[in-house]
Amino acid sequence: MTDIAWEKPRQPAAPSRKINAERLKLYAGLALIAAVLVFVIVNGTVNNARYFISISALLEDPTFVGKTVRVSGAVVGSSIAYDAENLIIDFTVADFDESTTDLVSALHEAVVNPNTARIQVHVENMVKPDLLIDEAQAIMTGTLDADGTFYATEVLLKCPSRYEEAVPEQAVVSDEFSAAHP
Amino acid sequence: MLAEIGVFTTAFALLTALYAIGAALWGERRARAGGREAGREAGREAFTVSARNAVILTFLLLLTGSGSLMVALYTEEYQIAYVWSVTNPQMPMFYRLTALWGSQAGSLLFWTLLMSAFSAAAVTLNWRSQRRLMPYAIVYMMAAVAFFVALVLFVENPFDRWWILEGAPVDSAVVKAALIPAGAVAPSAARLAETANGLNPMLRHFGMAIHPPMLYLGFVGFVIPFAFAMSALASGDLSSNWIKASRRWALIAWLFLSLGLILGGRWAYDVLGWGGYWGWDPVENAAFLPWLVGTALLHSIMIQEKRGMLKTWNMFLVIFTFSAVIFGTFATRSGLVDSVHSFARSEIGFPMFGFWFLLTLSAVALILWRRSRGELRDERHFGGILSRESLFVLNNFVFVALTIAVFWGSFGAPIVSELVMNTNITLGAEYFKSVTPPLFILMYILMGVAPLSAWGVASMPRLGRALLLPALLTLATLALFVAGGTTHLGALFGYGIVLLAGWVALIETVRGMLARQKAHREPVYVSLLSLFARNPRRYGGYLIHLGITVIGIGVIGSTLFQQETQQTLSVGESLNIGGYSLRFDELMAGQISDDGRLMDIALVTVLRDGAEIAHLRPRRDFFPQTEGMNTMTIAGAHSTLENDFYVLLVEWEPINQNSATFKVYINPLINLVWWGSILLIFGTLAAGWKHEVLPARMRQEMRAEEGAAVPTGRLARKGAQ
Numbered sequence: 001m002t003d004i005a006w007e008k009p010r011q012p013a014a015p016s017r018k019i020n021a022e023r024l025k026l027y028a029g030l031a032l033i034a035a036v037l038v039f040v041i042v043n044g045t046v047n048n049a050r051y052f053i054s055i056s057a058l059l060e061d062p063t064f065v066g067k068t069v070r071v072s073g074a075v076v077g078s079s080i081a082y083d084a085e086n087l088i089i090d091f092t093v094a095d096f097d098e099s100t101t102d103l104v105s106a107l108h109e110a111v112v113n114p115n116t117a118r119i120q121v122h123v124e125n126m127v128k129p130d131l132l133i134d135e136a137q138a139i140m141t142g143t144l145d146a147d148g149t150f151y152a153t154e155v156l157l158k159c160p161s162r163y164e165e166a167v168p169e170q171a172v173v174s175d176e177f178s179a180a181h182p
Numbered sequence: 183m184l185a186e187i188g189v190f191t192t193a194f195a196l197l198t199a200l201y202a203i204g205a206a207l208w209g210e211r212r213a214r215a216g217g218r219e220a221g222r223e224a225g226r227e228a229f230t231v232s233a234r235n236a237v238i239l240t241f242l243l244l245l246t247g248s249g250s251l252m253v254a255l256y257t258e259e260y261q262i263a264y265v266w267s268v269t270n271p272q273m274p275m276f277y278r279l280t281a282l283w284g285s286q287a288g289s290l291l292f293w294t295l296l297m298s299a300f301s302a303a304a305v306t307l308n309w310r311s312q313r314r315l316m317p318y319a320i321v322y323m324m325a326a327v328a329f330f331v332a333l334v335l336f337v338e339n340p341f342d343r344w345w346i347l348e349g350a351p352v353d354s355a356v357v358k359a360a361l362i363p364a365g366a367v368a369p370s371a372a373r374l375a376e377t378a379n380g381l382n383p384m385l386r387h388f389g390m391a392i393h394p395p396m397l398y399l400g401f402v403g404f405v406i407p408f409a410f411a412m413s414a415l416a417s418g419d420l421s422s423n424w425i426k427a428s429r430r431w432a433l434i435a436w437l438f439l440s441l442g443l444i445l446g447g448r449w450a451y452d453v454l455g456w457g458g459y460w461g462w463d464p465v466e467n468a469a470f471l472p473w474l475v476g477t478a479l480l481h482s483i484m485i486q487e488k489r490g491m492l493k494t495w496n497m498f499l500v501i502f503t504f505s506a507v508i509f510g511t512f513a514t515r516s517g518l519v520d521s522v523h524s525f526a527r528s529e530i531g532f533p534m535f536g537f538w539f540l541l542t543l544s545a546v547a548l549i550l551w552r553r554s555r556g557e558l559r560d561e562r563h564f565g566g567i568l569s570r571e572s573l574f575v576l577n578n579f580v581f582v583a584l585t586i587a588v589f590w591g592s593f594g595a596p597i598v599s600e601l602v603m604n605t606n607i608t609l610g611a612e613y614f615k616s617v618t619p620p621l622f623i624l625m626y627i628l629m630g631v632a633p634l635s636a637w638g639v640a641s642m643p644r645l646g647r648a649l650l651l652p653a654l655l656t657l658a659t660l661a662l663f664v665a666g667g668t669t670h671l672g673a674l675f676g677y678g679i680v681l682l683a684g685w686v687a688l689i690e691t692v693r694g695m696l697a698r699q700k701a702h703r704e705p706v707y708v709s710l711l712s713l714f715a716r717n718p719r720r721y722g723g724y725l726i727h728l729g730i731t732v733i734g735i736g737v738i739g740s741t742l743f744q745q746e747t748q749q750t751l752s753v754g755e756s757l758n759i760g761g762y763s764l765r766f767d768e769l770m771a772g773q774i775s776d777d778g779r780l781m782d783i784a785l786v787t788v789l790r791d792g793a794e795i796a797h798l799r800p801r802r803d804f805f806p807q808t809e810g811m812n813t814m815t816i817a818g819a820h821s822t823l824e825n826d827f828y829v830l831l832v833e834w835e836p837i838n839q840n841s842a843t844f845k846v847y848i849n850p851l852i853n854l855v856w857w858g859s860i861l862l863i864f865g866t867l868a869a870g871w872k873h874e875v876l877p878a879r880m881r882q883e884m885r886a887e888e889g890a891a892v893p894t895g896r897l898a899r900k901g902a903q
Contacts, residue, residue, distance in 0.1 A: 022564065022565060022566040022567055022572075023563070023564055025566070025567035026564055026567050026572045026575065026576075029567060029572070029576050030575070030576065030579050033576065033579045033580055033583055033624065034579070034583070036583070036620055036621065036624070037583040037586060037587060037621070040587065040616065040617040040620055040621070041586070041587055041590055041617060043616065043617075044587075044591070044609065044613040044614075044616045044617040045590070045591075045595060045609060045613065047612075047613075047616065048609045048610055048612045048613035048616070049595070049607045049608075049609060050607065050608050050609070050610060051605055051606065051607055052596075052605075052606035052607065052608050053605075053606070070608055082833070084750070084832055084833030084843045085750045085843060087748055087832070087845075127455070127748075127815070127830060127832050127845055128832075128833075130812075130813040130814060130815060141610055154610065154611075
């Protein structure tokens with residue numbers, strides 16, 4: 001059907017106007033790919049950028065209300081309410097110090113101290129993640145409603161495991177994989 | 183005892199790696215200073231040989247070190263902090279051994295071992311063929327190995343033991359150290375055994391046992407192409423020697439990286455219970471980036487081998503592949519990004535970032551220096567836009583564009599916003615879902631067209647004629663999809679572009695096979711096999727293209743047409759979804775498994791048109807000994823080529839066990855992703871198959887001498903000597 005010379009290249013002619021024209025076409029192709037790249041990246045970034053802020057920052061700045069943001073907080077275990085039939089999860093998260101190197105203690109402090117900033121989180125159509133437990137770190141994407149409830153669309157959970165009393169506090173943050181539901 | 187063996191062998195490995203660097207540099211220097219005198223030449227030899235032996239010794243030492251940690255895991259030496267943190271007495275033997283890569287310190291040692299294994303293999307196998315490149319290649323391989331050994335020794339030491347400082351206050355009495363601190367005693371092994379953590383339950387899965395080694399092999403394997411490329415730049419031997427030395431190593435690394443990505447996806451699908459296999463998570467992306475650059479590299483080195491073009495570009499690609507490996511490792515292991523599978527924050531962040539930065543900067547500087555001296559000049563100019571080399575360049579651009587887009591979404595935007603705007607911006611999975619499809623479409627189009635175009639010359643009519651048959655077959659296949667009920671235009675467009683690439687690969691293979699059959703009058707399977715044996719790279723490549731096509735169809739189908747529902751059912755009740763129904767038969771709560779987990783299992787039956795087609799057992803596992811994360815949702819799935827019927831047990835009434843809630847997904851065509859992956863693996867194996875093409879002159883001589891068929895491979899080399 002076709003008779004293509006596979007591995008037998010012809011010696012190229014000396015650079016001529018024709019070659020230059022072909023090279024222009026190649027550059028045009030490359031420019032096209034570059035243009036597609038720039039367009040999709042800018043477009044994707046503008047449409048999908050989420051500010052990652054702390055809970056206290058979210059509550060202090062009213063301009064964030066209604067905007068999609070990402071927040072991180074400590075899960076208050078006693079607050080978790082799960083409606084398995086309709087797949088609705090409600091829970092409270094507390095603000096914690098994210099710059100800490102001792103994540104376990106920071107999460108614990110945030111949950112036991114009643115004065116930390118807190119928000120109510122409401123998630124729909126989500127099976128309760130196995131990692132949604134007391135003093136887990138929840139990283140949530142969603143919007144804060146005017147009524148003060150955070151409507152999350154994505155919840156990522158991390159659980160640093162606590163070492164037991166026999167070997168106290170020297171390596172509190174476990175470096176295991178914290179596998180979770182994306 | 184085991185801990186001491188581990189610490190000392192690892193420390194020696196650092197010394198031998200550094201020695202190898204020194205000896206290789208010294209040998210090379212003496213050779214340059216005046217290689218003519220026979221004595222000096224021998225001296226150079228001695229140093230280079232010594233450097234090679236040190237590379238092999240480094241590997242043996244690290245093997246001993248890792249072996250002692252493995253024995254410690256097996257014999258339950260809980261006084262070693264790493265053993266204590268990843269195993270416990272209830273764990274089965276298999277997972278106790280795979281715990282070697284279950285956590286940061288052990289996996290870093292394992293990673294270093296694999297890198298030194300690749301180095302030892304490369305200096306042994308390529309010793310004769312790449313003699314000139316060897317000294318500097320040893321320098322670069324061992325620099326990378328030495329860096330990681332140093333991390334293992336000084337930052338994340340898996341041989342650290344627990345010690346109790348007598349007389350110290352209670353909260354600081356227990357310390358972790360490799361060697362015994364003054365005035366310390368070892369804690370009781372029995373007490374430590376009681377409190378040992380055990381491996382994270384999620385990692386107790388066969389896929390998780392083999393996914394990390396595959397991924398690590400893929401990552402570290404790229405050190406060899408990197409080292410040969412750097413050696414070419416450093417020594418000035420800028421012929422295509424380094425490509426000959428690197429190609430197969432790059433292919434091996436690419437094979438393992440592909441396997442690692444596929445197994446990771448499969449594990450997520452089986453264990454994480456969200457009905458998907460790829461979540462565009464930063465850590466997944468960190469492994470995907472070297473795969474993308476590596477794929478571009480495997481294509482573009484063909485241009486340099488065949489046409490002597492793209493020399494600078496290839497250097498950049500090989501260096502950025504390895505740079506992406508180190509960056510990905512850094513991002514994953516330092517806790518830089520919040521991800522489902524990142525390690526916790528670790529001290530290794532700063533040194534790793536420094537290493538990555540220096541490595542990339544120095545490599546780029548070396549390329550630019552050689553280029554400025556005119557030593558990387560291409561031997562040919564580009565032909566037409568439709569010539570194969572031009573299409574390959576476009577293909578490379580698409581891969582690089584994908585790399586940039588994925589890098590920006592996972593790391594670029596968060597880092598830049600942090601540095602420049604002092605805020606933290608992240609881009610979710612939606613970003614990747616909008617950004618990557620246009621680029622993947624371009625990739626598939628080029629995959630369909632490029633194999634049909636010719637080197638050097640370009641002719642639209644000829645290319646059009648070649649495309650006619652694949653295009654007709656694609657339309658025929660699309661008609662089948664339409665007949666099967668697919669009316670979504672976007673999906674049909676996607677299927678069409680993907681199918682064209684697959685048909686081209688298939689037709690080219692069949693055509694080659696028929697041509698052979700005609701010429702040799704042999705059975706079909708013999709022609710097919712000898713086709714692969716004669717030209718494994720081309721036909722292996724086509725098989726990979728076919729695999730990527732099958733995967734593409736699976737991805738489009740399972741992404742665009744996934745159906746889901748959830749419902750609470752009483753025993754005997756059914757739910758309906760997509761022409762299927764699911765009947766809840768029984769709940770078996772509290773089943774105890776060998777490794778101590780409690781399983782709540784639902785027995786369900788899947789029916790289609792009233793006929794029972796499968797009994798599934800979705801379940802929830804509970805690990806009573808584990809604190810924190812201790813439950814796991816395991817899906818039940820009925821797999822056919824058409825779709826997966828995927829059921830999760832969400833919740834149940836613990837008391838009368840009469841009702842339970844299920845979440846059901848129907849994932850159309852998802853199994854094509856796995857089947858395509860298998861094709862891809864076989865194609866890569868074929869493409870990397872040992873096949874040495876002798877220079878044409880030697881082949882002619884041999885033919886004249888023997889008057890027989892020309893052997894290839896090892897046999898041929900023996901005959902030629």
